[in-house]
Amino acid sequence: CFAPFLCLRPPQIRVKPDRTGVVTDGVKHSMNPFCEIAVEEAVKLKEKKLVKEVVAVSCGPQQVQETIRTALAMGADRGIHVEVSGKDYETLGPLQVSKIFAALAKKEQADLIILGKQAIDDDCNQTGQMTAALLDWPQGTFASEVTLEADKLKVVREIDGGLETIKIKLPAVVTADLRLNTPRYATLPNIMKAKKKKIVNVKPADLGVDVSSRLEVLKVDEPPQRQSGVKVETVHDLVEKLKEAGRI
Amino acid sequence: INLCHLLSTIDMGIFQRFARIPLKSTYIWSLCRQYSTDLTAVDRALIQHRCVHNRGLGASPGNPGAAPPRLPFSRVTQEDLAFFRTLLPGRTITDPDLLKSSNVDWLKTVEGNSEVLLRPKTTEEVSQILRYCNERNLAVCPQGGNTGLVGGSVPVFDEIILSTSLMKQVITFDNISGILTCQAGCVLENLSNYLEERDFIMPLDLGAKGSCHIGGNVSTNAGGLRLLRYGSLRGTVLGLEVVLADGRILNCLATLRKDNTGYDLKQLFIGSEGTLGVITAVSILCPRKPKAVNVAFLGCSSFQQLLETFQCCRGMLGEILSAFEFLDASCMSLLEKHLKLTNPITESPFYIVIETAGSNATHDEEKLHKFLEEVMTSSLVTDGTVATEATKIKALWSLRERVTEALTHEGYTYKYDISLPVEKIYDLVQDMRGHLGDMAKNVVGYGHVGDGNLHLNITSPSKDPALLAAIEPYVYEWTSKWKGSISAEHGLGLKKRNYIYYSKPSEAVALMGSIKAMLDPKGILNPYKTLPDNIH
Numbered sequence: 001c002f003a004p005f006l007c008l009r010p011p012q013i014r015v016k017p018d019r020t021g022v023v024t025d026g027v028k029h030s031m032n033p034f035c036e037i038a039v040e041e042a043v044k045l046k047e048k049k050l051v052k053e054v055v056a057v058s059c060g061p062q063q064v065q066e067t068i069r070t071a072l073a074m075g076a077d078r079g080i081h082v083e084v085s086g087k088d089y090e091t092l093g094p095l096q097v098s099k100i101f102a103a104l105a106k107k108e109q110a111d112l113i114i115l116g117k118q119a120i121d122d123d124c125n126q127t128g129q130m131t132a133a134l135l136d137w138p139q140g141t142f143a144s145e146v147t148l149e150a151d152k153l154k155v156v157r158e159i160d161g162g163l164e165t166i167k168i169k170l171p172a173v174v175t176a177d178l179r180l181n182t183p184r185y186a187t188l189p190n191i192m193k194a195k196k197k198k199i200v201n202v203k204p205a206d207l208g209v210d211v212s213s214r215l216e217v218l219k220v221d222e223p224p225q226r227q228s229g230v231k232v233e234t235v236h237d238l239v240e241k242l243k244e245a246g247r248i
Numbered sequence: 249i250n251l252c253h254l255l256s257t258i259d260m261g262i263f264q265r266f267a268r269i270p271l272k273s274t275y276i277w278s279l280c281r282q283y284s285t286d287l288t289a290v291d292r293a294l295i296q297h298r299c300v301h302n303r304g305l306g307a308s309p310g311n312p313g314a315a316p317p318r319l320p321f322s323r324v325t326q327e328d329l330a331f332f333r334t335l336l337p338g339r340t341i342t343d344p345d346l347l348k349s350s351n352v353d354w355l356k357t358v359e360g361n362s363e364v365l366l367r368p369k370t371t372e373e374v375s376q377i378l379r380y381c382n383e384r385n386l387a388v389c390p391q392g393g394n395t396g397l398v399g400g401s402v403p404v405f406d407e408i409i410l411s412t413s414l415m416k417q418v419i420t421f422d423n424i425s426g427i428l429t430c431q432a433g434c435v436l437e438n439l440s441n442y443l444e445e446r447d448f449i450m451p452l453d454l455g456a457k458g459s460c461h462i463g464g465n466v467s468t469n470a471g472g473l474r475l476l477r478y479g480s481l482r483g484t485v486l487g488l489e490v491v492l493a494d495g496r497i498l499n500c501l502a503t504l505r506k507d508n509t510g511y512d513l514k515q516l517f518i519g520s521e522g523t524l525g526v527i528t529a530v531s532i533l534c535p536r537k538p539k540a541v542n543v544a545f546l547g548c549s550s551f552q553q554l555l556e557t558f559q560c561c562r563g564m565l566g567e568i569l570s571a572f573e574f575l576d577a578s579c580m581s582l583l584e585k586h587l588k589l590t591n592p593i594t595e596s597p598f599y600i601v602i603e604t605a606g607s608n609a610t611h612d613e614e615k616l617h618k619f620l621e622e623v624m625t626s627s628l629v630t631d632g633t634v635a636t637e638a639t640k641i642k643a644l645w646s647l648r649e650r651v652t653e654a655l656t657h658e659g660y661t662y663k664y665d666i667s668l669p670v671e672k673i674y675d676l677v678q679d680m681r682g683h684l685g686d687m688a689k690n691v692v693g694y695g696h697v698g699d700g701n702l703h704l705n706i707t708s709p710s711k712d713p714a715l716l717a718a719i720e721p722y723v724y725e726w727t728s729k730w731k732g733s734i735s736a737e738h739g740l741g742l743k744k745r746n747y748i749y750y751s752k753p754s755e756a757v758a759l760m761g762s763i764k765a766m767l768d769p770k771g772i773l774n775p776y777k778t779l780p781d782n783i784h
Contacts, residue, residue, distance in 0.1 A: 030637040185592035185633040185640075188546075188624050233338070 034116025400741025432463025
């Protein structure tokens with residue numbers, strides 16, 4: 001599994017004139033980089049014959065299918081597209097997504113959910129943790145190393161103080177951090193094979209999930225414009241300017 | 249017989265025979281059939297002779313790329329410095345530490361010893377500098393981003409460096425016609441960024457974009473990665489503002505797509521490598537930024553299949569094709585070894601980078617996927633990957649763009665930028681490998697195969713005169729035999745000035761000399777570059 005497909009930051013992100021969000025029209029959408037790492041880890045586990053099947057899941061409008069196909073080309077076996085579009089998609093957040101993932105995990109009888117630690121458009125870092133809580137499963141977040149030991153998972157986590165190693169029982173939720181692996185490129189022969197793999201379409205209602213949001217975005221603003229700096233000719237001028245600005 | 253050995257023994261004899269015959273004599277011109285496909289021993293000897301400055305030092309038959317002796321220009325005096333300091337306060341650099349990087353080329357293969365670096369901000373300042381230098385008979389080396397690869401952008405001796413680094417204003421941009429006018433010191437990448445905000449792009453793109461100046465690009469008629477799609481600067485540059493050797497300002501900065509009024513003077517300056525005038529402003533036609541860019545990285549098991557892939561590509565991708573580049577397996581191993589880049593596909597003898605650019609993503613992706621399916625199923629291509637998203641596209645392009653960088657870690661690089669009939673391109677690499685044997689550490693080939701342009705690079709741990717003697721003139725004779733160009737896009741600069749006869753007939757070179765004499769009678773603009781030594 002991985003977090004909803006979402007928009008990659010283009011060089012110029014623009015706030016919508018009504019300040020309710022950012023402009024997403026015409027912006028190239030693609031797989032969240034941390035989720036790519038998650039897909040790569042899942043495929044690696046399958047190649048080591050430690051897992052039987054990798055199912056790629058994404059929530060969103062029609063374009064999401066492209067992202068699922070990329071995951072299939074990287075080695076996932078089949079895909080599930082949870083269709084959420086229009087207004088519902090604009091307000092779709094970590095809580096609704098984690099409810100969807102929890103419902104799917106039960107339905108599919110998954111043993112392991114791997115997703116990116118956070119989405120790079122909203123930087124929430126909540127979906128993995130919420131999913132684990134809803135399922136009452138253990139969680140190994142910010143994983144930089146994952147090893148299967150019998151029915152337990154050893155996870156090395158990247159934390160502020162360094163690295164923390166934990167052992168968690170399966171079924172579990174793992175969120176991928178940057179150093180977990182380097183995602184492979186989807187090569188042409190695999191892209192061709194992926195076209196034949198199945199992507200099943202479901203709606204949130206089919207899973208008994210209500211995607212309405214309990215949050216309201218009040219406003220979105222651009223960060224304050226950075227003032228241009230001033231060049232000075234001598235050290236003396238520099239000291240004067242710093243005094244003027246009350247810095248020394 | 250190894251011709252180099254033969255020539256070095258008969259050289260001296262021929263020297264003595266021809267030394268007394270004036271070079272401009274028609275007798276010699278008609279004897280010499282430089283442009284034939286088969287060079288006879290006499291032709292070769294004549295070419296070699298032309299390569300020598302008949303005063304002795306400097307360029308020799310064994311090393312025509314070396315500098316000739318210093319011509320009798322004036323030397324910079326305190327009065328000169330006072331003049332410059334008044335004209336350009338704070339922008340007249342004489343500190344040797346600051347001058348060091350401007351005295352050495354990017355490849356670190358040639359070094360001058362200029363004592364003065366000038367940084368004008370306006371065309372008027374450039375005009376005053378040149379007027380003064382012309383009167384004083386001071387030589388000037390115009391310098392942009394100093395990314396040239398033929399030693400043309402740095403002084404040979406103590407020429408004054410005239411830098412465009414402070415002439416970086418965009419003058420105008422018209423978003424209906426797409427015509428941009430800017431000063432010559434604008435960095436290419438900055439112009440690209442400026443245009444991209446306005447939904448346009450520069451018509452050229454090269455690996456040096458982070459440092460090169462547009463004035464320098466125009467002076468060398470830079471080619472680059474997008475030539476296949478947008479054509480050369482000779483078509484996209486609409487106007488130039490140039491300061492001539494005597495300080496006259498030639499304002500031909502038209503912003504018109506069509507203007508057939510008299511001789512097209514700007515074409516003289518494009519590609520003249522700073523020897524006919526200093527370009528101070530450029531007006532250039534810019535294409536719209538494509539809405540959809542895709543890059544495919546493919547592997548081929550033979551050069552023949554690479555060429556067939558190119559034909560298929562032209563047919564199936566047609567108007568959306570914007571780049572077709574190649575690199576060989578040796579390049580890939582250098583990228584992996586020195587820059588720690590990963591090969592995204594299985595190891596192959598040849599790799600292709602294909603870029604498509606169009607206005608409709610769905611349409612382009614459909615065409616691209618059909619093309620990829622075709623080349624995969626017909627086994628023209630053994631493996632490949634596709635990128636549609638910015639970071640991945642950049643990663644795939646870096647496999648082609650950073651080969652030059654990877655080579656610098658191997659020691660000394662001998663670089664050859666050759667234009668050939670496209671089916672002969674890799675034959676040169678293979679013949680060179682066989683010819684050099686163990687003498688060279690690496691012999692690699694990469695480049696703009698879609699334009700028939702090969703970058704042949706040979707490395708050795710350090711400068712090796714014996715290796716150089718084995719490479720040259722073999723590589724130039726090989727090129728001349730197939731009527732190719734010994735410098736497809738890099739220009740002649742210092743290193744290749746004396747090889748001009750391998751690709752141009754003597755009448756043409758003589759006419760170039762006349763034009764130079766007319767525009768720069770004292771020869772102060774970038775001396776020792778572009779034109780062969782015997783032109784003087």
